[in-house]
Amino acid sequence: xxxxxxxxxxxxxxxxxxxxxxxxxxxxxxxxxxxxxxxxxxxxxxxxxxxxxxxxxxxxxxxxxxxxxxxxxxxxxxxxxxxxxxxxxxxxxxxxxxxxxxxxxxxxxxxxxxxxxxxxxxxxxxxxxxxxxxxxxxxxxxxxxxxxxxxxxxxxxxxxxxxxxxxxxxxxxxxxxxxxxxxxxxxxxxxxxxxxxxxxxxxxxxxxxxxxxxxxxxxxxxxxxxxxxxxxxxxxxxxxxxxxxxxxxxxxxxxxxxxxxxxxxxxxxxxxxxxxxxxxxxxxxxxxxxxxxxxxxxxxxxxxxxxxxxxxxxxxxxxxxxxxxxxxxxxxxxxxxxxxxxxxxxxxxxxxxxxxxxxxxxxxxxxxxxxxxxxxxxxxxxxxxxxxxxxxxxxxxxxxx
Numbered sequence: 001x002x003x004x005x006x007x008x009x010x011x012x013x014x015x016x017x018x019x020x021x022x023x024x025x026x027x028x029x030x031x032x033x034x035x036x037x038x039x040x041x042x043x044x045x046x047x048x049x050x051x052x053x054x055x056x057x058x059x060x061x062x063x064x065x066x067x068x069x070x071x072x073x074x075x076x077x078x079x080x081x082x083x084x085x086x087x088x089x090x091x092x093x094x095x096x097x098x099x100x101x102x103x104x105x106x107x108x109x110x111x112x113x114x115x116x117x118x119x120x121x122x123x124x125x126x127x128x129x130x131x132x133x134x135x136x137x138x139x140x141x142x143x144x145x146x147x148x149x150x151x152x153x154x155x156x157x158x159x160x161x162x163x164x165x166x167x168x169x170x171x172x173x174x175x176x177x178x179x180x181x182x183x184x185x186x187x188x189x190x191x192x193x194x195x196x197x198x199x200x201x202x203x204x205x206x207x208x209x210x211x212x213x214x215x216x217x218x219x220x221x222x223x224x225x226x227x228x229x230x231x232x233x234x235x236x237x238x239x240x241x242x243x244x245x246x247x248x249x250x251x252x253x254x255x256x257x258x259x260x261x262x263x264x265x266x267x268x269x270x271x272x273x274x275x276x277x278x279x280x281x282x283x284x285x286x287x288x289x290x291x292x293x294x295x296x297x298x299x300x301x302x303x304x305x306x307x308x309x310x311x312x313x314x315x316x317x318x319x320x321x322x323x324x325x326x327x328x329x330x331x332x333x334x335x336x337x338x339x340x341x342x343x344x345x346x347x348x349x350x351x352x353x354x355x356x357x358x359x360x361x362x363x364x365x366x367x368x369x370x371x372x373x374x375x376x377x378x379x380x381x382x383x384x385x386x387x388x389x390x391x392x393x394x395x396x397x398x399x400x401x
Contacts (some may be wrong), residue, residue: 024148025088028182031092031154031158038335042171043099044105057362066112068117076197078192081195083189084118085115085185088119096176138268141322144265156254157213159251173244177273177305210336213331217347218269218315220351222382224353233375267323280326281387283320288383290316290320291316291380292376295374
């Protein structure tokens with residue numbers, strides 16, 4: 001016990017504050033990401049093509065991330081994180097109390113999306129500033145682990161609220177769950193405002209584009225395509241084809257979160273020990289297999305086996321989203337200056353959203369015209385391209401700034 005106490009005393013208090021804020025944002029993710037697709041289906045009864053087109057306004061703020069980050073370049077990254085969390089909280093609260101109207105839903109969804117994408121641009125940068133150069137992957141794994149641990153709480157809230165409301169009122173109580181998620185983000189904004197991190201107060205360029213970073217930009221582009229196909233159409237397979245309710249998604253998220261408590265820190269250590277190239281190649285293989293599961297599980301005659309295969313795909317996909325840390329550490333190793341990291345990560349988010357805005361619309365049309373399996377066949381092709389470019393990575397294991 002004394003060793004644990006001594007270790008806690010040695011822990012950077014700013015790291016504790018940061019992980020607390022990340023955990024509160026994790027509660028919000030556990031609430032929102034497990035309910036939003038069901039909310040859209042139950043409230044507006046939309047089809048796959050409409051669901052795909054809806055991703056354009058939802059992802060457009062991600063495309064503008066570099067612009068938003070540039071406009072806020074005069075602020076330390078910790079303050080940018082606070083503003084982002086407040087925007088997420090405001091959007092979620094808006095959905096809770098005024099999201100049943102289509103136009104209002106679009107406005108609040110966009111506000112939520114602005115905050116969610118903005119915090120992505122500084123989360124990794126802050127995390128890496130709280131780590132030694134040789135342990136950046138390990139630190140990002142811990143950050144991912146803290147967020148994932150907190151999603152268990154969010155998922156538990158969804159599971160209890162949805163099961164109770166379905167049993168007693170015959171319908172899902174989305175306003176309550178969205179309000180809880182929004183409240184957690186507002187608390188996260190307060191926590192981020194408490195941070196005092198000298199490294200986050202560097203004068204940052206408003207915009208960074210370097211030819212030397214082309215491979216990071218390319219991988220960010222393909223990640224945008226891979227990410228959006230799974231975010232939009234992976235859950236939609238379960239909702240539309242297999243008629244799965246919101247509490248099932250809460251259970252799946254809890255499963256991925258519990259596994260992620262071990263998997264994400266281990267993934268971070270793997271990035272440090274094996275390097276970004278091997279980790280990203282393995283990710284490409286896993287994405288290819290998940291595509292096959294999503295696309296062709298419906299052909300399995302045993303409905304139960306098909307459903308469990310899809311559950312495995314959903315959980316596996318959630319876990320491997322954490323491989324994004326390998327792209328972030330790659331950027332940190334390519335960066336010529338420390339202050340290039342945050343704006344370059346922002347540009348990477350903008351690049352991946354340039355493709356993720358259009359992919360869902362195209363995917364929705366393909367789904368309606370030919371079937372969902374062709375959407376995931378296209379995603380499998382993206383996985384192959386990811387592997388080709390990941391194999392080109394050649395950087396030192398660590399780089400002092």
